[in-house]
Amino acid sequence: MLLEEFDLDVRSASTLAEGRAALASFDPDVCLTDLRLPDGDGIDFIRDARAADSRREIVVLTGHGSLGTAVEAMKAGAFDYLVKPLRPVQLEAVLERLRPGGPASDGDAALWKTLDETGHFGAMVGVSNAMREACAVIARIARSDAPVMITGESGSGKEAAAQTIHSLSRRREKPLVAINCGAVAANLIESELFGHEKGAFTGADKRRAGYFELAHGGTLFLDEITEMSPDLQVKFLRVLETRSFRRVGGNEEIGCDVRVISSSNRDLLEAVEKKTLREDLYYRLNVFPLQIVPLRERREDVPVLAKHFLDRVAENEDGGRRSFSAGALEKLAAHSWPGNVRELRNVVHRAYVLSDDGVVDEAVVEAVLAGRSSGVFVAVRPPAQASPRRSAEPSAAVEGSVAPAAPSAAAAPSGDDPLRVPVRVGDSLEDVERRLLERTLVAVDGNKKKAAEILRVSLKTVYNKIKQYKLEP
Numbered sequence: 507m508l509l510e511e512f513d514l515d516v517r518s519a520s521t522l523a524e525g526r527a528a529l530a531s532f533d534p535d536v537c538l539t540d541l542r543l544p545d546g547d548g549i550d551f552i553r554d555a556r557a558a559d560s561r562r563e564i565v566v567l568t569g570h571g572s573l574g575t576a577v578e579a580m581k582a583g584a585f586d587y588l589v590k591p592l593r594p595v596q597l598e599a600v601l602e603r604l605r606p607g608g609p610a611s612d613g614d615a616a617l618w619k620t621l622d623e624t625g626h627f628g629a630m631v632g633v634s635n636a637m638r639e640a641c642a643v644i645a646r647i648a649r650s651d652a653p654v655m656i657t658g659e660s661g662s663g664k665e666a667a668a669q670t671i672h673s674l675s676r677r678r679e680k681p682l683v684a685i686n687c688g689a690v691a692a693n694l695i696e697s698e699l700f701g702h703e704k705g706a707f708t709g710a711d712k713r714r715a716g717y718f719e720l721a722h723g724g725t726l727f728l729d730e731i732t733e734m735s736p737d738l739q740v741k742f743l744r745v746l747e748t749r750s751f752r753r754v755g756g757n758e759e760i761g762c763d764v765r766v767i768s769s770s771n772r773d774l775l776e777a778v779e780k781k782t783l784r785e786d787l788y789y790r791l792n793v794f795p796l797q798i799v800p801l802r803e804r805r806e807d808v809p810v811l812a813k814h815f816l817d818r819v820a821e822n823e824d825g826g827r828r829s830f831s832a833g834a835l836e837k838l839a840a841h842s843w844p845g846n847v848r849e850l851r852n853v854v855h856r857a858y859v860l861s862d863d864g865v866v867d868e869a870v871v872e873a874v875l876a877g878r879s880s881g882v883f884v885a886v887r888p889p890a891q892a893s894p895r896r897s898a899e900p901s902a903a904v905e906g907s908v909a910p911a912a913p914s915a916a917a918a919p920s921g922d923d924p925l926r927v928p929v930r931v932g933d934s935l936e937d938v939e940r941r942l943l944e945r946t947l948v949a950v951d952g953n954k955k956k957a958a959e960i961l962r963v964s965l966k967t968v969y970n971k972i973k974q975y976k977l978e979p
């Protein structure tokens with residue numbers, strides 16, 4: 507009855523058998539189906555409906571208690587799901603997205619054309635089959651409003667994928683708000699997420715909007731979801747269920763319309779098993795799983811990505827044209843890339859800094875991959891006051907100097923040079939790591955992003971290590 511009000515040609519079926527018959531006789535553009543049917547499973551219906559015509563879209567109706575099956579339904583090819591009781595506005599919104607010529611159908615063809623011609627798909631660059639498959643999933647995910655869970659190793663492009671999904675979605679004009687669940691202090695995260703009222707706690711001198719409010723109409727990107735405290739997971743779940751929240755210290759329920767994309771570089775099922783991630787939250791967030799393959803398993807992408815980063819860095823630095831020699835590209839393609847695309851980006855950056863005749867050659871790439879370069883360090887100027895005895899060659903200092911194991915060397919402290927991290931055989935790795943991090947942070951004036959760049963680790967790693975070594979109060 508509702509659908510007829512939308513001026514659509516509608517047929518209804520009350521069993522799986524009737525539904526299958528209707529597929530043949532009526533040939534619908536869109537199907538709405540329950541998951542529990544008197545004579546079978548709605549998932550089978552989805553498979554049949556999509557197999558007969560892959561452009562046909564299916565929307566699933568599901569109860570609160572059966573979100574796990576909604577996930578199954580999305581995997582079987584459903585476009586989106588609606589939680590019962592059905593709200594006419596939601597139904598209307600889904601149908602609007604599915605309208606021919608509507609936001610769900612435009613743009614894809616053009617994107618695929620660009621991917622074929624240039625290897626670019628939104629923020630993603632790549633030509634491998636794994637990448638093309640990921641792009642196909644992303645295009646599909648972008649049309650729906652369902653939660654996405656992106657998994658993959660550090661630096662593989664989870665955030666880039668989230669940006670691409672957002673930029674292709676109907677929410678693209680609204681903000682994409684990213685939260686690093688591991689990086690926000692536990693006592694602050696609630697107010698960061700939900701905002702607070704004036705006077706909610708000491709220091710809350712004015713009302714402040716939280717991430718949920720800021721992302722209204724847009725997308726919320728929850729990075730490192732497994733780092734969320736159990737407490738907060740409960741609150742989060744509640745927001746996802748009620749689509750509303752309260753500011754800290756407030757009584758007013760504020761409605762919010764956000765699409766949630768989460769990410770993790772950990773094994774989520776293990777986190778669920780160990781009870782660090784709530785199972786119900788996991789099911790809520792993992793409706794659309796998207797796995798980003800490590801770079802070493804899609805080496806065809808290395809040359810395209812390397813050229814992409816080289817062009818970008820040249821543009822930013824001096825606008826000059828650079829290219830790789832064939833040997834350089836071979837070296838890059840042969841590397842194992844434990845730090846994935848982020849590592850490749852950094853290697854290209856350093857290789858660019860070290861080469862000046864327009865061609866990045868094999869020798870430079872080799873030196874950078876072997877860790878013998880210092881390009882990035884040169885770019886960082888330590889604060890003047892921190893370094894009265896700054897050495898002329900900061901890179902040499904930061905790389906660390908191994909003192910000879912003679913007892914006299916131990917007595918000669920070089921600890922007063924803030925750019926030097928003396929290392930001796932006998933020191934523990936942990937201690938060296940802590941001191942290197944500490945000194946690097948001082949050298950960049952506490953700028954964690956810069957520290958991460960210099961240390962060639964992710965920003966998150968810097969946050970985690972700071973926590974681990976209690977480097978900040």
Ligand SMILES: Nc1ncnc2c1ncn2[C@@H]1O[C@H](COP(=O)(O)OP(=O)(O)OP(=O)(O)O)[C@@H](O)[C@H]1O
Pocket residue numbers: 629630631632658659660661662663664665666667729771811847848851964965966
């Ligand atoms: N396919 C890609 N095309 C272009 N750039 C990419 C691609 N994948 C990743 N990048 C770039 O590589 C860097 C690292 O990627 P990103 O931050 O998305 O990784 P991540 O998986 O979120 O890592 P982490 O787990 O450490 O947070 C970013 O600068 C990103 O823009």
Ligand SMILES: [Mg+2]
Pocket residue numbers: 664665729
């Ligand atoms: Mg990330």
